[in-house]
Amino acid sequence: GNSVTQMEGPVTLSEEAFLTINCTYTATGYPSLFWYVQYPGEGLQLLLKATKADDKGSNKGFEATYRKETTSFHLEKGSVQVSDSAVYFCALRDTGRRALTFGSGTRLQVQP
Amino acid sequence: NAGVTQTPKFRVLKTGQSMTLLCAQDMNHEYMYWYRQDPGMGLRLIHYSVGEGTTAKGEVPDGYNVSRLKKQNFLLGLESAAPSQTSVYFCASSLDTGENQPQHFGDGTRLSIL
Numbered sequence: 001g002n003s004v005t006q007m008e009g010p011v012t013l014s015e016e017a018f019l020t021i022n023c024t025y026t027a028t029g030y031p032s033l034f035w036y037v038q039y040p041g042e043g044l045q046l047l048l049k050a051t052k053a054d055d056k057g058s059n060k061g062f063e064a065t066y067r068k069e070t071t072s073f074h075l076e077k078g079s080v081q082v083s084d085s086a087v088y089f090c091a092l093r094d095t096g097r098r099a100l101t102f103g104s105g106t107r108l109q110v111q112p
Numbered sequence: 113n114a115g116v117t118q119t120p121k122f123r124v125l126k127t128g129q130s131m132t133l134l135c136a137q138d139m140n141h142e143y144m145y146w147y148r149q150d151p152g153m154g155l156r157l158i159h160y161s162v163g164e165g166t167t168a169k170g171e172v173p174d175g176y177n178v179s180r181l182k183k184q185n186f187l188l189g190l191e192s193a194a195p196s197q198t199s200v201y202f203c204a205s206s207l208d209t210g211e212n213q214p215q216h217f218g219d220g221t222r223l224s225i226l
Binding site: 004034036041046099102103105 | 116143145147152153154155156157160162170171202204214215217218219220
C-alpha cells in the first residue's frame with residue numbers, strides 16, 4: 001500500500017535559520033506529492049505540490065523537489081520566520097486514487 | 113470567501129450518544145471527503161463522495177455513516193459514539209481528482225467522547 005513517512009517533531013529553529021523537513025514515500029503507481037500546512041486552530045492549506053519526477057514545487061519561500069530515485073519530497077526554506085510556526089504534512093495521491101495519503105505531520109516552532 | 117465550513121467546531125458527547133457533523137462547501141466541488149486526525153497518525157480518510165447521491169468507504173469507515181443528499185453538503189454521522197472516536201474531524205472538497213486540483217479543507221471539528 002501507499003505510505004508517507006515524515007521526520008518527527010517538534011523542530012525548533014531560530015528566526016532566519018535554514019529549514020529542512022524530510023519526507024519519504026512508498027506508492028504503487030506514479031503519485032503526485034504535496035505539502036500542506038496547518039496553522040493553530042485552522043484546517044490544512046496546500047503549500048506546494050509536484051506532479052512528476054524532478055518537478056520542483058515552490059510557494060512563500062518554501063521549496064520541495066520530487067526525487068523518484070530516493071522516493072523523497074523534502075521541504076526546505078532558506079530563512080524561516082516566526083509566522084512559519086505550524087504543523088507541516090507531506091501527502092501523496094497515487095495514480096487513479098481519489099484520496100490523499102498523509103504523513104503524521106511535523107510541528108515547526110520558530111523562535112524570535 | 114467561505115470555502116469549506118464545518119459545524120460544529122467543538123462537541124462533547126457521552127458514550128452511546130449519536131450526532132451528525134455537517135460540512136458545507138460553496139465552490140461547486142464534485143468531490144468531498146471526511147478525515148480524522150489523531151496525534152502521531154496524520155489524517156486518515158473515513159468516507160468520501162464523488163458526487164451528489166454517492167458515497168464510498170475510506171481507510172477507517174467503521175462506526176461512521178455519511179450522506180450526500182445535496183452537492184454542497186456532506187454529513188458525517190456517529191450512530192453510537194465510542195471513546196475511540198475522540199478526534200479532530202476535517203472535511204475537504206475538490207473539483208475533481210486531477211493533478212492540478214487540490215483539496216480544500218475546513219477548520220475542523222474537535223469531538224470528545226466521554
